[in-house]
Amino acid sequence: MAEDVPVIEVQELTKSFNGKTVVDKLSLRVAPGEIYGFLGPNGSGKTTFIRMLCGLLRPDSGTGVCLGFDIQKESEKIKPHVGYMAQRFSLYEDLSVLENLNFMGRIYGLQQLKTLVDESIQRMGLARFANQLAGTLSGGWKQRLALATCLLHQPRLLLLDEPTAGVDPKARRDFWDDIYRLSEQGVTSLISTHYMDEAERCHRLAYLSYGKLLAAGTADQVIAASGLTSWSVFGSNVHRLAARLKGVAGVEQVVPFGNTLHVSGHDADKLARGLQPFMAEEYRWQKTEANLEEVFISLMQDRGVQ
Amino acid sequence: MRRDRVTFAMMIGIPIMQMVVFGFAINSDPKHLPTVIVAADHTSYSRSIVSAMQNSGYFQIVKTVASEAEADLLIEEGEAQFVVTIPEGFSRRLVRGEQPALLLTADATDPSATSNALAAFRIFTETALSRDLDGPLRYLRRSGPPLNVVVHARFNPEGIMQYNIVPGLMGVVLTMTLVIITALAITRERERGTMENLLSTPVRPMEVMLGKIVPYIIVGYLQMSVILLAARYLFHVPIMGNLLLLLLVSLPFITANLGVGLTFSTLARNQLQAVQMAFFFFLPSILLSGFMFPFRGMPPWAQRVGEVLPLTHYLRIVRGIILKGNTLPQIFPNLWPIGVFLLVALTVGLTRYHRTLD
Numbered sequence: 001m002a003e004d005v006p007v008i009e010v011q012e013l014t015k016s017f018n019g020k021t022v023v024d025k026l027s028l029r030v031a032p033g034e035i036y037g038f039l040g041p042n043g044s045g046k047t048t049f050i051r052m053l054c055g056l057l058r059p060d061s062g063t064g065v066c067l068g069f070d071i072q073k074e075s076e077k078i079k080p081h082v083g084y085m086a087q088r089f090s091l092y093e094d095l096s097v098l099e100n101l102n103f104m105g106r107i108y109g110l111q112q113l114k115t116l117v118d119e120s121i122q123r124m125g126l127a128r129f130a131n132q133l134a135g136t137l138s139g140g141w142k143q144r145l146a147l148a149t150c151l152l153h154q155p156r157l158l159l160l161d162e163p164t165a166g167v168d169p170k171a172r173r174d175f176w177d178d179i180y181r182l183s184e185q186g187v188t189s190l191i192s193t194h195y196m197d198e199a200e201r202c203h204r205l206a207y208l209s210y211g212k213l214l215a216a217g218t219a220d221q222v223i224a225a226s227g228l229t230s231w232s233v234f235g236s237n238v239h240r241l242a243a244r245l246k247g248v249a250g251v252e253q254v255v256p257f258g259n260t261l262h263v264s265g266h267d268a269d270k271l272a273r274g275l276q277p278f279m280a281e282e283y284r285w286q287k288t289e290a291n292l293e294e295v296f297i298s299l300m301q302d303r304g305v306q
Numbered sequence: 307m308r309r310d311r312v313t314f315a316m317m318i319g320i321p322i323m324q325m326v327v328f329g330f331a332i333n334s335d336p337k338h339l340p341t342v343i344v345a346a347d348h349t350s351y352s353r354s355i356v357s358a359m360q361n362s363g364y365f366q367i368v369k370t371v372a373s374e375a376e377a378d379l380l381i382e383e384g385e386a387q388f389v390v391t392i393p394e395g396f397s398r399r400l401v402r403g404e405q406p407a408l409l410l411t412a413d414a415t416d417p418s419a420t421s422n423a424l425a426a427f428r429i430f431t432e433t434a435l436s437r438d439l440d441g442p443l444r445y446l447r448r449s450g451p452p453l454n455v456v457v458h459a460r461f462n463p464e465g466i467m468q469y470n471i472v473p474g475l476m477g478v479v480l481t482m483t484l485v486i487i488t489a490l491a492i493t494r495e496r497e498r499g500t501m502e503n504l505l506s507t508p509v510r511p512m513e514v515m516l517g518k519i520v521p522y523i524i525v526g527y528l529q530m531s532v533i534l535l536a537a538r539y540l541f542h543v544p545i546m547g548n549l550l551l552l553l554l555v556s557l558p559f560i561t562a563n564l565g566v567g568l569t570f571s572t573l574a575r576n577q578l579q580a581v582q583m584a585f586f587f588f589l590p591s592i593l594l595s596g597f598m599f600p601f602r603g604m605p606p607w608a609q610r611v612g613e614v615l616p617l618t619h620y621l622r623i624v625r626g627i628i629l630k631g632n633t634l635p636q637i638f639p640n641l642w643p644i645g646v647f648l649l650v651a652l653t654v655g656l657t658r659y660h661r662t663l664d
Contacts, residue, residue: 054506055505055506056502056505056506076508080508082506084503086503086506088499088502089499090498090499090502090503091500092498092500107507107508107509108507108508
């Protein structure tokens with residue numbers, strides 16, 4: 001497949017439930033091998049969008065191509081090449097790890113199933129749980145099993161809906177290692193998440209709010225596009241300062257990070273003027289780049305104002 | 307309660323359904339049972355017997371046929387409950403005081419449906435004839451009963467209730483378990499979230515349906531085998547017909563029940579609702595099918611409801627094959643309604659099954 005042919009390309013995709021628009025004219029482009037992060041507050045339409053891509057939901061309007069197939073008409077042709085991992089654990093809890101893998105493998109009609117399942121179990125480190133019931137696995141291992149099953153048929157596109165929610169840091173690291181390895185092999189991933197550190201690991205990001213795409217691009221692009229100016233404040237009693245800074249003209253966000261404070265706002269001049277009186281005090285001020293979290297919180301606040 | 311309408315409907319619907327069924331539909335003393343007359347003797351005496359039968363309320367003459375073979379066929383097919391044979395020369399022998407035989411053949415597969423009618427028959431035929439034997443024939447009244455009523459209770463001469471209940475139980479057990487099991491099958495997938503996973507794979511609705519139905523067909527046959535063995539060796543039910551035929555024609559019945567269960571599972575939002583719906587189907591099935599109470603004792607509207615239910619027809623097939631030794635042509639009138647029901651249930655189930663989550 002040529003590098004320039006996108007894996008996902010949708011235009012103005014719209015979906016509403018009972019008159020409430022959940023995904024509103026969303027247009028998106030994902031290149032092959034890319035790890036695409038999908039961010040946004042709860043209820044922003046991330047899950048609905050992912051479900052539309054893999055044929056679980058039918059879009060109300062808009063067009064789109066996924067893996068070269070029309071998402072409106074050819075979802076049956078898309079399904080065999082997509083690995084979908086739902087937000088909730090959706091394998092059979094009363095089947096063992098091995099049985100779940102075998103079952104899903106047979107559903108996809110895989111050849112040499114035994115070899116594939118054995119490899120998958122070895123690669124994902126599931127060997128010692130092979131005969132354990134899936135329902136009795138811990139959260140992290142359930143997630144690993146879910147990933148193993150959705151990789152079994154060697155999909156070209158992974159649609160992962162909050163795959164790391166409630167999973168410990170070690171398991172999350174392992175998970176991301178797998179995603180990077182797959183990305184090198186040319187597998188494209190679309191991952192929704194709430195974790196900022198994961199957002200930073202993605203090649204590209206999209207930020208969704210109330211069904212609308214508010215920002216898209218690489219992390220740097222998203223930060224630059226936000227137009228946020230940030231200051232870091234260091235000192236012994238920054239928390240007391242935080243209370244005083246709230247409400248100062250130009251200050252939109254005051255976020256503590258341990259012993260530092262991040263102060264940010266859209267209007268750089270106004271922010272500098274507002275902060276001037278405080279600069280004289282015993283704190284050390286430094287102008288920094290806004291981080292993703294500040295950008296996203298500011299995007300959320302902007303929506304709230306509208 | 308407002309959010310869970312099915313439970314609400316159950317709380318209101320079940321008492322109303324029971325009230326209607328038990329209050330209006332059930333009658334353990336069935337009247338107007340279809341009767342066929344084989345009349346080889348056409349005189350005023352035979353006519354008064356016929357009119358006395360009709361006046362009693364128990365018998366409703368539906369047909370008069372010429373030969374006993376024809377009457378036998380009607381009783382085997384279940385078209386007629388009774389056949390009254392008035393033999394040739396009946397009146398002549400009656401007048402001579404020879405106490406001629408009057409043959410009453412009954413389909414006694416369900417003893418409770420026929421016992422009252424049989425008891426009444428002896429009494430009113432004698433009284434009816436006594437009234438006729440007047441004038442010069444008055445002397446005949448004194449010398450015992452003027453005629454000899456011979457009752458021939460076919461298929462279950464001893465009137466053993468188990469012979470009727472145990473084969474019927476097969477249909478009831480299949481209805482109860484299969485509808486509930488399949489109603490739960492898809493609802494459970496949705497409740498546990500596994501449906502989402504299944505829908506994201508390339509499986510087709512038909513494949514999912516078959517996957518849910520085929521294992522339970524085997525379960526259905528296992529249940530049948532257990533009951534058949536019990537019927538044969540525990541209850542000593544005489545098995546007159548071909549068991550292979552029974553197993554074969556059970557397939558549409560089993561599948562029809564599974565189709566109903568699947569339809570329920572696509573309607574119900576959770577497993578509790580699925581069980582409630584299954585119960586809603588099971589209750590009229592057991593009450594209006596003729597399993598617990600004689601079908602012919604019910605008013606016409608209840609019989610019409612009963613005719614829609616697959617269990618009604620299946621009971622007739624099972625009893626027909628086991629007790630009467632019916633063959634395919636004889637059970638066919640009860641086979642096609644099950645087939646129609648099966649088609650409707652599967653079509654509704656398949657169209658209700660969504661490929662997507664919306």
